[in-house]
Amino acid sequence: MSAIQSFPQLQETVARLFQSENFLQQPAELYAPIDYTLQLGGKRIRPVMLLASCQLFNGDIAKAYDSAVGIEVFHNFTLLHDDLMDHSPLRRGVETVYRKWDENTAILSGDAMLIMAYQYLCRKPSNRLHDIISTFNNMANEVMMGQQYDMNFESRDDVTVEEYLDMIYLKTAALFNGALRIGALIADAEESQLLPLHTFGRHLGLAFQIQDDLLDTFGNVTTFGKKPGQDIRDNKKTMLLITAIHKASPSQLDELQHWMAAPESDEKVEAVRAIYNSLHIAEDMEQHIASHYQQASQALESINAPDANKQPMQDLMQHLLHRSH
Amino acid sequence: MSAIQSFPQLQETVARLFQSENFLQQPAELYAPIDYTLQLGGKRIRPVMLLASCQLFNGDIAKAYDSAVGIEVFHNFTLLHDDLMDHSPLRRGVETVYRKWDENTAILSGDAMLIMAYQYLCRKPSNRLHDIISTFNNMANEVMMGQQYDMNFESRDDVTVEEYLDMIYLKTAALFNGALRIGALIADAEESQLLPLHTFGRHLGLAFQIQDDLLDTFGNVTTFGKKPGQDIRDNKKTMLLITAIHKASPSQLDELQHWMAAPESDEKVEAVRAIYNSLHIAEDMEQHIASHYQQASQALESINAPDANKQPMQDLMQHLLHRSH
Numbered sequence: 001m002s003a004i005q006s007f008p009q010l011q012e013t014v015a016r017l018f019q020s021e022n023f024l025q026q027p028a029e030l031y032a033p034i035d036y037t038l039q040l041g042g043k044r045i046r047p048v049m050l051l052a053s054c055q056l057f058n059g060d061i062a063k064a065y066d067s068a069v070g071i072e073v074f075h076n077f078t079l080l081h082d083d084l085m086d087h088s089p090l091r092r093g094v095e096t097v098y099r100k101w102d103e104n105t106a107i108l109s110g111d112a113m114l115i116m117a118y119q120y121l122c123r124k125p126s127n128r129l130h131d132i133i134s135t136f137n138n139m140a141n142e143v144m145m146g147q148q149y150d151m152n153f154e155s156r157d158d159v160t161v162e163e164y165l166d167m168i169y170l171k172t173a174a175l176f177n178g179a180l181r182i183g184a185l186i187a188d189a190e191e192s193q194l195l196p197l198h199t200f201g202r203h204l205g206l207a208f209q210i211q212d213d214l215l216d217t218f219g220n221v222t223t224f225g226k227k228p229g230q231d232i233r234d235n236k237k238t239m240l241l242i243t244a245i246h247k248a249s250p251s252q253l254d255e256l257q258h259w260m261a262a263p264e265s266d267e268k269v270e271a272v273r274a275i276y277n278s279l280h281i282a283e284d285m286e287q288h289i290a291s292h293y294q295q296a297s298q299a300l301e302s303i304n305a306p307d308a309n310k311q312p313m314q315d316l317m318q319h320l321l322h323r324s325h
Numbered sequence: 326m327s328a329i330q331s332f333p334q335l336q337e338t339v340a341r342l343f344q345s346e347n348f349l350q351q352p353a354e355l356y357a358p359i360d361y362t363l364q365l366g367g368k369r370i371r372p373v374m375l376l377a378s379c380q381l382f383n384g385d386i387a388k389a390y391d392s393a394v395g396i397e398v399f400h401n402f403t404l405l406h407d408d409l410m411d412h413s414p415l416r417r418g419v420e421t422v423y424r425k426w427d428e429n430t431a432i433l434s435g436d437a438m439l440i441m442a443y444q445y446l447c448r449k450p451s452n453r454l455h456d457i458i459s460t461f462n463n464m465a466n467e468v469m470m471g472q473q474y475d476m477n478f479e480s481r482d483d484v485t486v487e488e489y490l491d492m493i494y495l496k497t498a499a500l501f502n503g504a505l506r507i508g509a510l511i512a513d514a515e516e517s518q519l520l521p522l523h524t525f526g527r528h529l530g531l532a533f534q535i536q537d538d539l540l541d542t543f544g545n546v547t548t549f550g551k552k553p554g555q556d557i558r559d560n561k562k563t564m565l566l567i568t569a570i571h572k573a574s575p576s577q578l579d580e581l582q583h584w585m586a587a588p589e590s591d592e593k594v595e596a597v598r599a600i601y602n603s604l605h606i607a608e609d610m611e612q613h614i615a616s617h618y619q620q621a622s623q624a625l626e627s628i629n630a631p632d633a634n635k636q637p638m639q640d641l642m643q644h645l646l647h648r649s650h
Contacts, residue, residue: 026470027470029473029477081433081436085429085433107410108406108469108472108473108476110436111406111435111436111439111469112466115439115465118458118465119466122458122459126455129454129455130447130450130451133454134447137443137444140440141440144436144440145351145352148354148355148433149352152352152354
């Protein structure tokens with residue numbers, strides 16, 4: 001067993017992994033957009049999470065490097081296709097692939113990225129390969145389902161908080177859970193530890209996504225990397241909107257519904273934000289986020305592992321809690 | 326060992342596999358297009374090939390059922406995304422997914438299909454799982470590369486026969502070879518048999534694709550299932566066009582180049598077809614096809630397996646040789 005890596009060390013390890021990988025192959029038309037996407041950086045929180053989970057259970061994180069890259073490649077594949085489907089012009093402050101190249105490039109390069117994720121995951125034989133790939137398959141499938149529910153909700157006015165939480169579980173928390181479980185499988189963690197680990201990932205993912213929704217509406221373009229207010233433009237049924245609909249007075253509800261029926265505009269974003277402000281929606285969201293972080297924290301405490309092994313995961317949580325993008 | 330299934334019996338087995346599978350899950354918006362695509366039928370030649378390869382090496386084909394479904398799901402995923410990228414309105418005589426639903430549905434359902442292919446492939450643990458998934462990964466990646474080269478060639482005038490053959494190897498023969506190799510791995514075939522099997526799949530795939538190009542230009546809409554002439558409309562660098570450019574007189578070359586620069590129209594299709602006819606391009610293609618079938622046949626003969634086990638594969642070849650779609 002090598003020494004436990006701290007959270008910043010794990011971040012550094014993951015950064016080095018990506019620097020040493022060569023994603024550029026032939027034909028360049030297929031791989032240049034993949035390399036562009038993967039070298040843009042981003043938080044790389046999922047591969048760090050996978051490694052942190054592996055060392056939580058005393059695993060050798062070097063054995064988890066390929067899977068860590070694979071999970072980040074998968075995540076970036078979803079962003080690449082999502083940006084095309086949402087027609088988002090910017091990601092991490094630069095042009096998205098479908099804008100920099102074209103739609104067909106975004107489709108095919110995205111497909112190749114999904115296959116590449118599986119290539120990283122299966123680079124080396126492992127006696128846990130079946131479990132690892134099954135976990136990855138379930139996770140990937142859940143992310144697709146979450147994306148579909150998210151799209152379905154755009155044209156519905158009656159989305160409940162429960163439905164919203166189920167959707168963001170699939171869209172966001174499932175990927176956290178996939179990363180955590182794969183890290184634990186590589187470390188040969190005991191079966192009994194996988195349930196509290198799942199509870200941890202679930203609450204961490206929910207907190208993360210509610211925070212994401214909050215940042216999308218109230219974030220700052222410089223730190224957030226894209227223009228805020230897109231969820232309002234798209235009538236996304238976020239926790240903010242669902243809560244606002246519940247709390248609104250009859251006249252505020254009329255106003256909200258007026259704006260939801262209106263085409264997208266800066267005025268619409270400003271008006272909906274003003275309603276959110278008068279209803280103290282941001283404060284409500286902060287409470288939800290804090291509550292999920294606390295539940296995640298409790299689940300992590302209940303896992304049977306040395307405190308020193310848990311520290312990097314706790315620091316990862318703190319890092320996510322204080323993020324601005 | 327159960328008895329060897331004949332080619333029609335294998336077709337029947339594959340048809341029953343698809344009838345007994347339920348591709349419709351929730352959310353229906355995600356899975357209905359997948360079910361629609363997979364229940365349209367088609368030749369199902371790749372899963373039959375996988376099973377035929379398994380029994381070629383005395384394998385238990387029941388162990389290969391999931392992989393057979395997986396390979397067909399993968400193939401249909403590529404068609405779904407290709408139809409979107411090519412804006413093809415018809416497939417197997419009915420509307421393509423992006424036309425029946427919309428572009429985002431085609432993107433996301435296609436992604437979910439690719440994941441579903443991996444789910445079928447990994448349904449059961451196997452001591453050959455690493456080999457099987459690595460084969461599948463390489464194959465899937467080659468198909469993406471082939472698709473990209475095909476797209477690149479559309480805007481080039483100097484594609485050589487060699488480049489064309491490399492491209493269709495990736496686009497078409499790689500999938501045949503993936504199916505054959507996975508079937509052989511499930512049967513625990515000897516390593517030494519995988520090379521002649523690869524040669525067989527390569528020539529069979531090349532013959533199949535040249536035939537496909539021929540049908541695209543000279544096929545009949547009723548039996549072919551889509552409007553012929555699309556390759557001419559798209560300026561696809563098919564074996565027909567490359568051969569015609571080589572054989573054309575200076576005045577015929579001028580005429581060909583005039584039409585390649587022209588926007589797509591029925592007139593363009595007719596004119597290019599007329600040039601092909603005067604140059605006897607269809608006859609040349611028939612010769613290429615026959616030559617690749619013969620080389621495939623020789624490779625099959627050289628495989629160390631009982632004649633009775635080879636018969637279904639030979640019948641599969643004959644079936645492909647005489648197809649009209």
